[in-house]
Amino acid sequence: MGKILPSEDVLIRMQRDLKRALQRDPKKVRWTMVIDQGKCTGCHSCTLGCVAENKLPPGVVYRLVIEEEIGRYPAVRRRFLPRPCMHCQNPPCTKVCPVTATYINNQGVVVVDYNRCIGCRYCLVACPYSARTSDFGEWYTRNTPEAPSILVGRTKAAQGYELQPATEYGRKWPQRGTGSPIGNARKCHFCLHRLAVGMLPACVTTCTARATFFGDRNDPESLVYQLLGSPRIFVLKPELGTQPAVYYLK
Amino acid sequence: MQRTSFYFFIGLAVLGLLVGSWGMVQRLLYGLNPVAFGSYVPWGLWVAFYLLFLGLSAGAFLVTTLAYVFEMERFHRLGRLAAYTVLIVLLCEVLFITLDLGRMSRIYRFLISPSFTSLMTWMFILFNAMLIIYALKTFFLIREDLVAWSQDPQRKGRNLYRLLALGKSDYSPADRARDHKTVHGLSLISLPVGLLFYGTNGAFFAILMNRPIWNSALTPLLFIVAAVLSGGALIAFLTHVFLRDDELVTSLGKAVLYNLVILVFLEILQFFVGYLGDNPRVVAALDLIALGDYWWTFWIVHLGLGGLIPLLILIFSKNSPRAVTWACALIVLTFLAVRFNFIIPDLAVYKLEGLEHTFYHARLRTHYTPNLNEWLVSLWVVSLGLLAFLLGSRWLPVISSDHRGGMQHAH
Ligand code: SF4
Ligand code: SF4
Numbered sequence: 001m002g003k004i005l006p007s008e009d010v011l012i013r014m015q016r017d018l019k020r021a022l023q024r025d026p027k028k029v030r031w032t033m034v035i036d037q038g039k040c041t042g043c044h045s046c047t048l049g050c051v052a053e054n055k056l057p058p059g060v061v062y063r064l065v066i067e068e069e070i071g072r073y074p075a076v077r078r079r080f081l082p083r084p085c086m087h088c089q090n091p092p093c094t095k096v097c098p099v100t101a102t103y104i105n106n107q108g109v110v111v112v113d114y115n116r117c118i119g120c121r122y123c124l125v126a127c128p129y130s131a132r133t134s135d136f137g138e139w140y141t142r143n144t145p146e147a148p149s150i151l152v153g154r155t156k157a158a159q160g161y162e163l164q165p166a167t168e169y170g171r172k173w174p175q176r177g178t179g180s181p182i183g184n185a186r187k188c189h190f191c192l193h194r195l196a197v198g199m200l201p202a203c204v205t206t207c208t209a210r211a212t213f214f215g216d217r218n219d220p221e222s223l224v225y226q227l228l229g230s231p232r233i234f235v236l237k238p239e240l241g242t243q244p245a246v247y248y249l250k
Numbered sequence: 251m252q253r254t255s256f257y258f259f260i261g262l263a264v265l266g267l268l269v270g271s272w273g274m275v276q277r278l279l280y281g282l283n284p285v286a287f288g289s290y291v292p293w294g295l296w297v298a299f300y301l302l303f304l305g306l307s308a309g310a311f312l313v314t315t316l317a318y319v320f321e322m323e324r325f326h327r328l329g330r331l332a333a334y335t336v337l338i339v340l341l342c343e344v345l346f347i348t349l350d351l352g353r354m355s356r357i358y359r360f361l362i363s364p365s366f367t368s369l370m371t372w373m374f375i376l377f378n379a380m381l382i383i384y385a386l387k388t389f390f391l392i393r394e395d396l397v398a399w400s401q402d403p404q405r406k407g408r409n410l411y412r413l414l415a416l417g418k419s420d421y422s423p424a425d426r427a428r429d430h431k432t433v434h435g436l437s438l439i440s441l442p443v444g445l446l447f448y449g450t451n452g453a454f455f456a457i458l459m460n461r462p463i464w465n466s467a468l469t470p471l472l473f474i475v476a477a478v479l480s481g482g483a484l485i486a487f488l489t490h491v492f493l494r495d496d497e498l499v500t501s502l503g504k505a506v507l508y509n510l511v512i513l514v515f516l517e518i519l520q521f522f523v524g525y526l527g528d529n530p531r532v533v534a535a536l537d538l539i540a541l542g543d544y545w546w547t548f549w550i551v552h553l554g555l556g557g558l559i560p561l562l563i564l565i566f567s568k569n570s571p572r573a574v575t576w577a578c579a580l581i582v583l584t585f586l587a588v589r590f591n592f593i594i595p596d597l598a599v600y601k602l603e604g605l606e607h608t609f610y611h612a613r614l615r616t617h618y619t620p621n622l623n624e625w626l627v628s629l630w631v632v633s634l635g636l637l638a639f640l641l642g643s644r645w646l647p648v649i650s651s652d653h654r655g656g657m658q659h660a661h
Contacts, residue, residue, distance in 0.1 A: 047609065058611055058613075059288065059289065059611040059612070059613035059614060060289075061609050061611075061614065064605075064608050064609040065608060066602060066603075066604035066605060066607075066608050067604060067607060067608055068603070068604050081602075081604070083602065092458070092459065092460075095365075095367045095368065096367075096368050096369070096370065096457075096458075097365055097368055098359075098360060098364065098365055098368040098370035098371040098374065099356075099359040099360060099363050099364065099365060099371075100363045100364075100365040101359070101363075116356070116359060116363060117352075117353065117356075118351050118352070118353050118354070118356040118357060118359050118360075119282070119351050119352015119353045119354075119356075120350075120351055120352070120370060121292035121293065121352065122368070122370055124289060124292040125292055125293065125458060125461070125597065126458050127601075128459065128460040128601055129601060129602060130289075130290060130600070130601045130602060130605060132289070133289035133613070133614070134282075134288075134289050134292060134352060134613075135352075136281075136282050136283050136285075136288070136613055137280065137281055137282070137283040138283070138613070178281065180353065182281060182352075183281050183282060183351075183352030183353040184352060184353065185352075236602075237460070240459055240460055
C-alpha cells in the first residue's frame, strides 16, 4: 500500500532534493525536468503560473500545454503535452546566435542574456520545439478605457502590474517601457531566480496534478534521477540529437 | 537616361520616401510592435527584401565571371555600372536587415561578442568584405574621372570631387596602370568572396535542421543561382537604360536565360524529391507554396510573369535588346515572390503538432500577411536606394566616363 498511497507530497521531496543540490558544487549540478503525461490533466496551471511568475506580456509564452486528441470516435482520448524549453544539452539555438547572447550555463540551463541579444530571431527559427518567443512589446492594458477614479484611474492601476518586470535571471530589471527584454528572444529559464533562493520553478509548484518533477539528475538520491530510470521515459524529437534535459513519462 | 525620365524617377523616389517615412517613424518609435510577423513566423517581408537585394548584388559577380573566367573582353565595359550597383543594393540590403532586428542599436555586438559558430556572423563578415571590395573597386575605377572633374573649372561641386579623389590633382599614365592592376586584383578576389557570400546565405538556412525545405544541400546552390539570375537581370536592364549597348544586353540576356533554366530546374527537383519523399512536413511546406494562400505569388507572379514569359522572350527574341530588357525587368520585379516563397512557407509549418490549437495570440500563429507598416518601411528603403542610384548616376562618374578622359574599359 505504501507505494500506492504516497506518504508525502512529491513537492516536499523535491524541495529536499533542491536544498541538497544547492549545497553541492554548482558545477556538478545538472537541472532536469520530468513531465508525467499520464498524470497531466491539461489544466494549464503551469502556463499560468509561469506567465504570472515571469510577468510575461501578451504573445510571449515559455511553457504552454499542447492538447492532442488521439484515436477515432468512439475510441477517442485526449493527451496533454506541457512544453517548456527542453534545455537541450546539444542546443541548435545557441549555435546560431551571432553575438553569443544565448548559451548553456554551467548547470546545463540554456539562458538568454537580455542585454546582449540583438533580436535577430535566428534562434527562434532554429529551435525545433518552438520554445522561444520574441517580445514584441505588447501590453495587456493597451486600450484599457480610462474611467474616472478617486485615486489613480483605471489605466494606471492596471498598468501598475505590467510596469514592474519580474526578477528574471535574478536581476532587477528597469520598468517595462521600450528597453530589453522588449525586442529580445525570451524563453523558459527553469526559474533560475527562484532556484537561487531555494524555491522550485513556478510551473512545478503550480501543477495541480503533480505531473512535473524537477531536480538535479547528477544526484542519485533525487527524484528525477530515479524517474530517469523508468521504462516510460522519452524525449521529444530524439532523432534530432538535441539531447533535451526535459524528459517525459509516457 | 533621358532628362525627363530621370526627373520622373527622382520624383518617384522622393514620393516613396515621403510616403514610406510614415512607416519608418512607427518603426523607430515602437520597434517591432507595428509589424505583422510574430514568434512562429519570426521573419517576414523585410527578410524577403533583404534576400532580394542581397541577390541583386550578384550582377557584378556575373559580369566579372564573364569578363575573367570566360574571357569575354567586352564585359569589362560594365565594370563601373556593376560595381556601383553593388554598393547601392548592399546599402538597401543592410538597411532591411538592420530594421528587422528587435534591438538594432546593438548591432555593434557583432564586433565585440561575435560567435563564429553562427553563419549570421559569417554573413556579417562576408557582407563587409563585399562592401570593402566593391567600394575600393568603384573608387579605383572612377578615380581618373574624379581627378579630371575636380580640375575642370566649369564643373559644379569641384571641391566635392577633390575630396572624393582624396586631394589628388594629377593623374599620370603610371597611375592609370596601377589602378588598372588594383581593379584587376579586386575583381579576382571578388569571385571567391562572392561565391562564398551567396553560398553562405543559402547555408544560413540549410543548416537549420527540422526545417522542411531549407534543410538541404541544395539550398546554397539554389541561392547562388537565384542571386546570379536576379543580379544578372538587373545589370542587363541597367545596361540597356544607361549604356544603350545592344551587344552587351543580348549577351547578358543569354547568361540570364541559362540561369533561369537552372533555377526552374532546381525548383522542379525540390518539388519532385519533396513530394515523392512524402515526408508530411515537407509536403505541408510545398503545399503551402503551391496551394496555400499565396499560391498566386508562386504560379502567376514567379512562374508566369517571372518565369515563363521571360523564358519565351529570351528564347524567341534573344536578338532584340528591347525585348531582352523587358524580360530582365520582369524577372527583377517578380523576384520578391521567389524570396517570399522561400522564407514564409517553411516557417509556416507548425513545429509541433497541436501548437496551433493552444495559447492563442496573433504572434503565435503561422498565418502571416505583411501589413501596411512593413510595406511602407520597404517602400522607404527601396526609394532611398533608387534616389541614391539616380543621384550617383548623374553626379558621379559611375555609369560612363563622360568622354573626358577616364577609363573606357573599366576593369
Ligand atoms: S528547446 Fe529550443 S530553445 Fe530550448 S534549448 Fe532546445 S533548441 Fe534551445
Ligand atoms: S534573437 Fe537574440 S538570442 Fe536569439 S540568436 Fe538573435 S541575438 Fe541571439
